[in-house]
Amino acid sequence: MDEALIVRNVSKKFQLHNEPLKRLVSLLVPVFRAKAQVFNALKDVSVELRAGETLGIVGRNGAGKSTLLQIICGTLRPSAGSVQVRGRVAALLELGAGFNTDFTGRENIYLNAAIYGLSRREVDARVDAIIAFAEIGDFIDRPVRVYSSGMFVRLAFSIIAHVDADVLVIDEALAVGDALFSQKCMRFLDDFKKRGSIVFVSHDSGAVSQLCDKALWLHQGEVMLEGGAKQVTEAYLEFLYSETQGDKVVDCNETIAYEQAVEAWHDPRDQLLKNSKYRNDIEIYPFDTTVSSFGTGLVQVVDSCFRDEQNRKLSVVLGGSIVELEVVMNVQSELSNFIVGFLVKDKRGQVLFGDNSLLFKPEGYSVLGNSRYVARLKFLMPYLAQGEYVVSLGIASGTQMDHIQHCWIHDALVFSCQSSHVIHGLFGTPVVGFTLGSVS
Numbered sequence: 001m002d003e004a005l006i007v008r009n010v011s012k013k014f015q016l017h018n019e020p021l022k023r024l025v026s027l028l029v030p031v032f033r034a035k036a037q038v039f040n041a042l043k044d045v046s047v048e049l050r051a052g053e054t055l056g057i058v059g060r061n062g063a064g065k066s067t068l069l070q071i072i073c074g075t076l077r078p079s080a081g082s083v084q085v086r087g088r089v090a091a092l093l094e095l096g097a098g099f100n101t102d103f104t105g106r107e108n109i110y111l112n113a114a115i116y117g118l119s120r121r122e123v124d125a126r127v128d129a130i131i132a133f134a135e136i137g138d139f140i141d142r143p144v145r146v147y148s149s150g151m152f153v154r155l156a157f158s159i160i161a162h163v164d165a166d167v168l169v170i171d172e173a174l175a176v177g178d179a180l181f182s183q184k185c186m187r188f189l190d191d192f193k194k195r196g197s198i199v200f201v202s203h204d205s206g207a208v209s210q211l212c213d214k215a216l217w218l219h220q221g222e223v224m225l226e227g228g229a230k231q232v233t234e235a236y237l238e239f240l241y242s243e244t245q246g247d248k249v250v251d252c253n254e255t256i257a258y259e260q261a262v263e264a265w266h267d268p269r270d271q272l273l274k275n276s277k278y279r280n281d282i283e284i285y286p287f288d289t290t291v292s293s294f295g296t297g298l299v300q301v302v303d304s305c306f307r308d309e310q311n312r313k314l315s316v317v318l319g320g321s322i323v324e325l326e327v328v329m330n331v332q333s334e335l336s337n338f339i340v341g342f343l344v345k346d347k348r349g350q351v352l353f354g355d356n357s358l359l360f361k362p363e364g365y366s367v368l369g370n371s372r373y374v375a376r377l378k379f380l381m382p383y384l385a386q387g388e389y390v391v392s393l394g395i396a397s398g399t400q401m402d403h404i405q406h407c408w409i410h411d412a413l414v415f416s417c418q419s420s421h422v423i424h425g426l427f428g429t430p431v432v433g434f435t436l437g438s439v440s
C-alpha cells in the first residue's frame with residue numbers, strides 16, 4: 001500500500017460507571033455491561049495518510065483526539081472499524097508510558113528502544129545521540145522517578161526520534177512548558193518529514209498549519225472537516241472565534257476614534273483590545289545566565305530584559321506597545337563598528353522580526369575594553385499569535401553584510417503569549433490609521 005496509515009470507520013464507545021464497584025461487576029459479569037451508560041468518544045472516523053505526509057488533528061478538549069491517537073498506536077482497541085499502519089510507529093502520547101521509574105534514564109533508553117524493536121547493538125550505536133538530543137545532563141544516570149515532567153518529555157522525545165520510526169505519533173500537549181525544547185522538536189519534525197509520516201495533535205493551529213500537509217478536525221467524536229491543513233485550521237479557528245464571540249460585529253465607528261491615531265505607533269484599537277480577552281499579554285521569562293553562546297568571546301552578555309518607557313523591568317509585555325530590549329554586556333577589548341542586534345523567532349525557529357543598531361549609526365559605535373555597557377533597543381512589539389518565542393541576541397563588529405560575531409546567543413530570552421486576536425499570519429502589526437470615504 002502507498003498509504004502509511006488508513007483509519008477506516010473507527011468508532012469508540014466507553015462504558016461510563018459512576019461507582020467503581022459497578023465497573024468491576026460489569027467487567028466480571030457481562031450481563032451488567034449492557035446496563036452501563038455508553039459514551040461515544042469516536043463516531044465513524046476515517047482518514048488516510050500517504051507515506052511522507054503529515055496529518056494534524058485539531059479539536060476542542062474532549063473531541064476524541066487522544067482516543068484516536070491511542071487507537072492508531074494500538075494501545076486502545078476500536079469498538080468498530082479498523083486501523084492499518086505501515087512500518088514502525090513511535091509515539092509520544094502519555095508521559096512515562098514504557099518507562100520503568102526505578103531505572104535510570106540510560107537504562108530506560110535501552111528498555112524503550114527494545115520495545116520499538118531495536119537490538120542492543122543498535123541501541124549501543126545511538127545511545128550517545130539520544131542522550132545528546134535530550135540534554136538532561138547528569139540526570140541521565142539517575143532513576144527517572146526523580147525527573148521533572150520536562151525531563152521526561154525530553155528523554156521520551158529523544159528516544160522516539162532515534163528509533164527509525166516510519167510513523168511518529170505526537171501529542172504536542174506533552175511538549176508544553178519548555179519552549180526551547182519544543183523548538184528543537186519542531187525542527188526535528190520538519191526534518192523527519194523528509195523520510196517519514198507524522199500524526200500530530202496540537203491545540204496550536206498555527207503549528208498544525210505550518211507543519212502538516214493535511215488536517216482532521218474532530219468535534220464531539222466526529223469528523224467536522226478533513227482536507228488541506230490550512231483550510232481545516234482556518235475553519236476550526238473561525239469556529240472557535242464564532243463560538244466565543246458570537247456573531248457580534250464590532251461597530252468601528254462606535255468604538256474607534258480616528259483622532260486617537262495621532263502618534264505613528266499608536267493603534268486605535270488598543271483600548272478595545274486591552275479590555276478584551278484577546279489582550280496580548282506576552283510573558284517574559286528571566287534571562288538564563290547559563291545559556292550557551294558563540295563568538296570571539298570578546299563580549300559577554302551578562303543580562304538582558306525588557307523595560308517599559310518608564311524604565312521599569314517587565315515580566316509581561318503588551319503586544320502593540322513600545323518596549324526596550326536591554327542588553328548588559330562585558331566588553332573585553334576596544335572595538336569599533338560595534339553592532340547590537342536581536343531576532344525574535346517562533347518555536348519552529350522561524351524568524352519573525354528583528355533589527356540592530358546600524359540604522360542609528362551606519363558606521364557602528366566604538367567601545368572601550370574592560371568595560372561594561374548597557375544597550376537598549378526600542379521598538380514596537382507587534383501583536384503576537386498565541387505561542388512561545390525566543391529572542392536571539394547578537395553583538396558584532398563590522399557592517400551589515402560583513403561582520404564578526406563577538407557573542408551570539410540563540411535563546412537569550414524566552415517569552416510566551418497565551419491570548420491574542422492574531423489568527424492569520426505570524427504576527428499582527430498595528431494599523432495606525434484608517435479612512436473610508438465615498439467616491440462620486
Ligand SMILES: Nc1ncnc2c1ncn2[C@@H]1O[C@H](COP(=O)(O)OP(=O)(O)OP(=O)(O)O)[C@@H](O)[C@H]1O
Nearest residue numbers: 014015039041059060061062063064065066067068
Ligand atoms: N477510558 C475512558 N472512559 C470513559 N470516557 C473516556 C475515556 N477516555 C476518554 N474518554 C472520554 O472520551 C472523550 C474524548 O477524550 P479524548 O481524551 O480523546 O479527547 P481529546 O480531544 O484528546 O481532549 P484534550 O484536548 O482535552 O486532550 C472525552 O469526553 C473523555 O472524557
